[in-house]
Amino acid sequence: MTSAExxxxxxIRPSLARVLIYDYLRKHRTHPTVDEIFTALSPRAPxxxxxxxxxxxxxxSSKGVIKMITIEDQQSRFDACTDNHGHxxxxxxxxxxxFDVEFPSAKIPEGFEVLTKDIYFTGxxxxxx
Amino acid sequence: MTSAExxxxxxIRPSLARVLIYDYLRKHRTHPTVDEIFTALSPRAPxxxxxxxxxxxxxxSSKGVIKMITIEDQQSRFDACTDNHGHxxxxxxxxxxxFDVEFPSAKIPEGFEVLTKDIYFTGxxxxxx
DNA sequence: CTTTGTGCAAATTCTTTGCACCAAA
DNA sequence: TTTGGTGCAAAGAATTTGCACAAAG
Numbered sequence: 001m002t003s004a005e006x007x008x009x010x011x012i013r014p015s016l017a018r019v020l021i022y023d024y025l026r027k028h029r030t031h032p033t034v035d036e037i038f039t040a041l042s043p044r045a046p047x048x049x050x051x052x053x054x055x056x057x058x059x060x061s062s063k064g065v066i067k068m069i070t071i072e073d074q075q076s077r078f079d080a081c082t083d084n085h086g087h088x089x090x091x092x093x094x095x096x097x098x099f100d101v102e103f104p105s106a107k108i109p110e111g112f113e114v115l116t117k118d119i120y121f122t123g124x125x126x127x128x129x
Numbered sequence: 130m131t132s133a134e135x136x137x138x139x140x141i142r143p144s145l146a147r148v149l150i151y152d153y154l155r156k157h158r159t160h161p162t163v164d165e166i167f168t169a170l171s172p173r174a175p176x177x178x179x180x181x182x183x184x185x186x187x188x189x190s191s192k193g194v195i196k197m198i199t200i201e202d203q204q205s206r207f208d209a210c211t212d213n214h215g216h217x218x219x220x221x222x223x224x225x226x227x228f229d230v231e232f233p234s235a236k237i238p239e240g241f242e243v244l245t246k247d248i249y250f251t252g253x254x255x256x257x258x
Numbered sequence: 259c260t261t262t263g264t265g266c267a268a269a270t271t272c273t274t275t276g277c278a279c280c281a282a283a
Numbered sequence: 284t285t286t287g288g289t290g291c292a293a294a295g296a297a298t299t300t301g302c303a304c305a306a307a308g
Contacts, residue, residue, distance in 0.1 A: 013282090013283095013288085015288060017288080017289070018288090034273085047289085048289090048290090049289065049291070051273095051289075051290055052288080054272095054274075055288080055289080058274095068202065070199045070200060070201065070202050073197065073199050073205045073297095073298090074271075074272075074297095075273090076272090086235055088237065088241065088243075091244070097238075099236070100236060101235035101236075102233050104230050104232070104233050104248070106215055106229065106230035107228070107229060107230075108228055109255060110255065111258055112254055112258070113253045114250050115220070115253070116251045116252070117249070118250075119233070119235075119248055119249075120199075120248075121237070121243050121246050121247075123241060123242045123244040125240070126238060126239065126241055129240055129241070142263085142307085142308095144263060144264085144306090144307090145263095146263080162297090163298085164297085176265080177264090177265090178265040178266070179265090179298095180265055180298095180299085180300095181265065183297095183299075202273090203272095203273085204297060204298090205297090205298095
């Protein structure tokens with residue numbers, strides 16, 4: 001499926017900027033920040049603004065098309081892969097790695113509704129260790 | 130154990146401000162933000178500054194005495210309980226609840242060293258549902 | 259005395275908002 | 284021709300930094 005088709009299927013109008021940003025996230029599984037997305041796409045799309053990147057990632061994550069990663073305190077990262085998997089932040093190089101993990105079924109109190117689940121590990125990656 | 134004793138055992142000098150802040154976190158398991166800690170303690174400690182709260186939570190979490198919670202994108206929260214447990218953020222009222230959960234053992238690649246683990250759920254609590 | 263902690267104000271960084279213009283249905 | 288998208292500049296909020304003073308060993 002193309003990025004435009006996926007957006008359409010979620011009732012998101014596939015504007016040029018949205019497809020560009022979503023496409024970038026699908027092809028670059030580096031969990032980029034808004035700034036990294038903006039910097040990467042700027043050369044190809046000189047009129048793109050950081051506001052549009054903010055607008056777009058906010059829209060896409062509210063629709064569940066992408067996932068916001070808050071593993072760091074300073075800035076948010078984004079991931080086009082919404083399947084359940086863990087995120088590992090290396091405190092040495094700052095890279096965020098994916099890892100496979102079985103999401104535990106916790107005994108949440110009666111009346112609570114769980115909508116999102118995240119598993120975050122931090123430590124040192126093989127290059128920084 | 131008193132808060133001062135715990136701080137001392139981790140080679141942290143138990144200054145008045147540090148004990149006050151750590152004590153507050155131990156007694157209030159509400160996962161407060163820096164601002165909430167500062168506002169709560171200000172009446173009792175009129176000379177306390179927000180900078181000192183920032184300095185202290187940074188120091189204590191770097192030493193592993195408290196845990197930083199980055200479940201929200203806007204601001205960090207802090208928890209004096211460092212035992213493994215999950216955090217649930219209600220998108221309705223903004224409250225962060227603790228819950229029991231067995232932390233899964235993920236197959237992290239060779240050479241990776243895991244130092245911290247966090248499990249974050251979001252959704253609606255029983256009052257907001 | 260010498261190191262460490264505190265606190266004010268300013269600076270920095272990330273994110274949001276207001277508003278005008280542009281593009282698409 | 285009306286709604287929705289984009290982008291600039293300004294505002295806002297959380298956090299950090301520089302520096303001077305205070306306190307503790």
